[in-house]
Amino acid sequence: MNYWLVKQEPSKYSWEQFVQDKETYWDGVRNYQARNNLKIMQKGDHVLFYHSVVGKEVVGVAKVTKEAYPDPSTDDDRWVVVDLKPVVAMKNTVTLEDIKSHPALQSIALVKQSRLSVSPLTKKEIKIILDMGNTKIKGV
DNA sequence: GCCAACGTTGGC
DNA sequence: GCCAACGTTGGC
Numbered sequence: 001m002n003y004w005l006v007k008q009e010p011s012k013y014s015w016e017q018f019v020q021d022k023e024t025y026w027d028g029v030r031n032y033q034a035r036n037n038l039k040i041m042q043k044g045d046h047v048l049f050y051h052s053v054v055g056k057e058v059v060g061v062a063k064v065t066k067e068a069y070p071d072p073s074t075d076d077d078r079w080v081v082v083d084l085k086p087v088v089a090m091k092n093t094v095t096l097e098d099i100k101s102h103p104a105l106q107s108i109a110l111v112k113q114s115r116l117s118v119s120p121l122t123k124k125e126i127k128i129i130l131d132m133g134n135t136k137i138k139g140v
Numbered sequence: 141g142c143c144a145a146c147g148t149t150g151g152c
Numbered sequence: 153g154c155c156a157a158c159g160t161t162g163g164c
Contacts, residue, residue, distance in 0.1 A: 115161050
């Protein structure tokens with residue numbers, strides 16, 4: 001079981017929209033490193049949903065419901081998507097500032113590599129973020 | 141809105 | 153294969 005963090009600008013696709021949709025395929029990834037992360041996601045993996053640019057905070061938790069398959073939004077076969085569905089909204093959102101101020105979260109990609117849109121988290125890291133958000137999910 | 145950081149492209 | 157030029161992302 002792995003843990004991830006995905007980023008999206010709420011003006012493009014917000015958590016609220018995601019919840020309304022009930023399920024979505026995570027398309028538009030055009031970066032090899034992010035793509036490679038998508039490819040190793042497994043069904044049932046938990047994924048934090050982060051709002052970039054506007055808000056700059058972790059807003060909810062999603063779950064992988066379908067592993068990587070070719071991106072239906074392009075003919076280019078280099079790119080893949082996964083299916084995600086919302087699990088729970090964060091009770092308290094966790095801002096970038098909160099994350100940056102926590103000593104154990106200094107090395108996560110969100111901080112060090114702010115442009116990477118799909119990045120891995122360790123169990124310890126996701127636990128800290130969930131704790132800060134006063135949110136609990138099964139198995140973490 | 142600016143700009144630094146990063147990835148990609150293309151000329152050589 | 154190097155590297156300058158360019159485009160994009162995202163924090164500020």
